[in-house]
Amino acid sequence: xxVAVRTPTRRRPRLGAPPRWLPAVLPVMLLAxxxxxxxAGGSVYLPPLSRTLRVFAETWFPDVVVHxxxxxxxxxxxxxxxxxxxxxVLGMAVGMSRTxxxxxxxxxxxxxxLPAVAVLPVAVFVLGLGTSMRISVIxxxxxxxxxxxxxxxxxxxxxxxxxxxxxxxxxxxxxxxxVVLPSALPMISAGLRVALPIALIMMVVSELVGGQNGLGxxxxxxxxxxxxxxxxxxxxxxxxxxNLLNAAYAAVEKKVLHWARHA
Amino acid sequence: MTAVLPETAASSSxxxxxxxxxxxxxxxxxxxxxxxxxxxxxxxxxxxxxxxxIGSRYFPRPTQIAVALVEQLGDGALVVALLGxxxxxxxxxxxxxxxxxxxxxxxxxxxxxxxxVKWVVEFLRPLPSVALVPFAILLxxxxxxxxxxxxxxxxLWPVLFNTLYGVRDTDPVAVDSARTFGLxxxxxxxxVVLPLALPNVxxxxxxxxxxxxxxxxxxxxxxxxxxxGYFISFMQAAIRTPEMYAGVLVVGVLGxxxxxxxxxxxxxxxxxxxxxxx
Numbered sequence: 012x013x014v015a016v017r018t019p020t021r022r023r024p025r026l027g028a029p030p031r032w033l034p035a036v037l038p039v040m041l042l043a044x045x046x047x048x049x050x051a052g053g054s055v056y057l058p059p060l061s062r063t064l065r066v067f068a069e070t071w072f073p074d075v076v077v078h079x080x081x082x083x084x085x086x087x088x089x090x091x092x093x094x095x096x097x098x099x100v101l102g103m104a105v106g107m108s109r110t111x112x113x114x115x116x117x118x119x120x121x122x123x124x125l126p127a128v129a130v131l132p133v134a135v136f137v138l139g140l141g142t143s144m145r146i147s148v149i150x151x152x153x154x155x156x157x158x159x160x161x162x163x164x165x166x167x168x169x170x171x172x173x174x175x176x177x178x179x180x181x182x183x184x185x186x187x188x189x190v191v192l193p194s195a196l197p198m199i200s201a202g203l204r205v206a207l208p209i210a211l212i213m214m215v216v217s218e219l220v221g222g223q224n225g226l227g228x229x230x231x232x233x234x235x236x237x238x239x240x241x242x243x244x245x246x247x248x249x250x251x252x253x254n255l256l257n258a259a260y261a262a263v264e265k266k267v268l269h270w271a272r273h274a
Numbered sequence: 275m276t277a278v279l280p281e282t283a284a285s286s287s288x289x290x291x292x293x294x295x296x297x298x299x300x301x302x303x304x305x306x307x308x309x310x311x312x313x314x315x316x317x318x319x320x321x322x323x324x325x326x327x328i329g330s331r332y333f334p335r336p337t338q339i340a341v342a343l344v345e346q347l348g349d350g351a352l353v354v355a356l357l358g359x360x361x362x363x364x365x366x367x368x369x370x371x372x373x374x375x376x377x378x379x380x381x382x383x384x385x386x387x388x389x390x391v392k393w394v395v396e397f398l399r400p401l402p403s404v405a406l407v408p409f410a411i412l413l414x415x416x417x418x419x420x421x422x423x424x425x426x427x428x429x430l431w432p433v434l435f436n437t438l439y440g441v442r443d444t445d446p447v448a449v450d451s452a453r454t455f456g457l458x459x460x461x462x463x464x465x466v467v468l469p470l471a472l473p474n475v476x477x478x479x480x481x482x483x484x485x486x487x488x489x490x491x492x493x494x495x496x497x498x499x500x501x502x503g504y505f506i507s508f509m510q511a512a513i514r515t516p517e518m519y520a521g522v523l524v525v526g527v528l529g530x531x532x533x534x535x536x537x538x539x540x541x542x543x544x545x546x547x548x549x550x551x552x
Contacts, residue, residue: 029389038393056413110309117310118317124533125526126488129503131495132510133522137332211402216492219404227405234408246405253400 058240067244075229080248083214083225086142090149091210098154098206099199102161103187106195107173112162123159127152127209128216135220145217145225152213153206160202164195197271200264207260211253226252334516342516343523352505356524359490359501362418363532366425367486371479374430378437378475379463388438399435403428403485404492416497421490428489429482433475440474441467476540483536487529502528 042060049059105112105119130151138144168191176186218227226245233241318336325335334342346352381388381395407424414420444467452466468475494503506521 029386033386033389034392037390038397041394113306113309114313115310116306118314121526121530124484124529125522126484126491126529128488128492128495129506129522129525132507132518136510136515136518208400208402211400212404212488215402215404216495219407219492219496230405230408234412239412242408246401246409249405250397250401253402254397257400 055237056239058243063240063243063247066238066240067247070241071244071248079224079226079229082142083218083227084252086145086217086225087149087210087214090146090214091153091206093146094150094153094206094210095157095203097150098157098202099161102158102199102202103165103191103195105158106162106165106168107187107191112166119155119159123155127213131216131220134217140220140222145214145222148217149210149213152209156206156209157199157202160205161195161199164198164202165191167198168194197268200268204260204264207256208253211249211256215249331513331515334519338516339519339523342514343520346517346520352502352521352524355500355502355505355521356528358418359487359494359503359525360528360532362421362494362501363425363483363486363490365418365422366490367429367479367483369422369426370429370433370482370486373426374433374478374482375437375468375475378434378478379441379468379471381434382438382441382471383463383467395431395434399431403489407489407493407496410493411497416499418499420497421493421499421501424493425486425489429486432481432485433478436474436478436481437471440471443474444470473544476536476543480533480536480540483532484529487525487532491525 045057046060049057049062105115127148131148134144134148134151138147165187172190172194173186176190177183181189214225215227215230218225218229219231221231222228226249230242230245233239233245322336325333343352381391403424406427407420410420410424414423448466448470449462452462457465490501491503493499494501495507498504498507502521502525506518506525509515509518509521
């Protein structure tokens, strides 16, 4: 009888592949439950889906989008890009120079292990509750994963490639740009992928502590107003945003790194 | 490649075998360690000089921070905060590991189970977990329940997905052989699939350990529920700047120690799989 029990994932599953529509069942059920439960339960914490959607449709366009979503996204983009550039440049420098690596490694390891949120009160204290504080907190969260990965990528470049380039008379900078950077790109990209959700988290946290606008600020504001449907709307928007950013990054990565698929 | 790669940098400073560095012997490591130490010392000295010169209340001198650190540690306040944070983070991480591994095993070994929850987990995973903290505060109030649940929720995803990928990557031949020898389904999962997926599982736990700490501190910052996060924000509000920086320093050390601890566990459990991470 032992033959009858097989793991369904193996090459030829007994049940066949699950139908295409199966993934849609649970979300539909959950949304329906949300609606019914919200209508029937009467709990303040679970407003029906329809009410959440109504709040969303009525108040978000264009007010909340202009007032909160766009500033959040702007700071997210600024912080992420700034940290990416700094992290890649510094990381490549560290990865290409054994000496620099020796000197900086413990410090960088420590800073990477330091959870970026812990720096938030310091940033608020020094920079206040403005845009510069939020962007710098995002930068702090993104910088070290990118830097460490860029360094690892640059370190893993085969030395004979670098030496060949130098032999052909390329300057150190040209070697970095034309030889090391392309070889390190898959690793750099892995670091950026890790950093993407961190940037989003830091964006939200930096707004949760207060301020004038942003999705996180909207969340705390509505929490204080006890406007649960609005909070749900904001969480759903953040979920969609997280998914969109992931998908966008995957698309960019596929386009830029298509040659590294098999590397 | 998808796994976060902190160990690529970290392991080379430890004992990991280094293919790319044939000279990685004792003297070379010692010199590297010395240089790292020199940089730290010089950095602190430079900061000391700069902060003394500008005399800003935003940037206390490193010596002041050291004094505050010793005082707070001796006083016990920081130690209590530290233990609170560590306890919440570890509790959340432990819960996430148990649930994540079990769910990952199930979802990785059954295409049907995965298809059922696919859309839900794929929507929830990229959702920034901190956005749920205001909800958690409303629902569970201020206290360690909220902190632990937040840490649990956020660190669940890396464990779950890494386990899932690990299970999917297991060699079908190994599984089929175990089957042939008459092992039951659960036995195969426990004795064949789980060990083979262990490197992935531990990668997930390593990523999750950092996330658990982040969430713990975030909740502490936002709810004033004790812990180092609250310690830092309290000192910030009280404008006791050296104490605030001392708190940040302690969090950094905590993060570093947790990372080292997880790495040590990894090395211990994966002694048979050394080559994997170099």
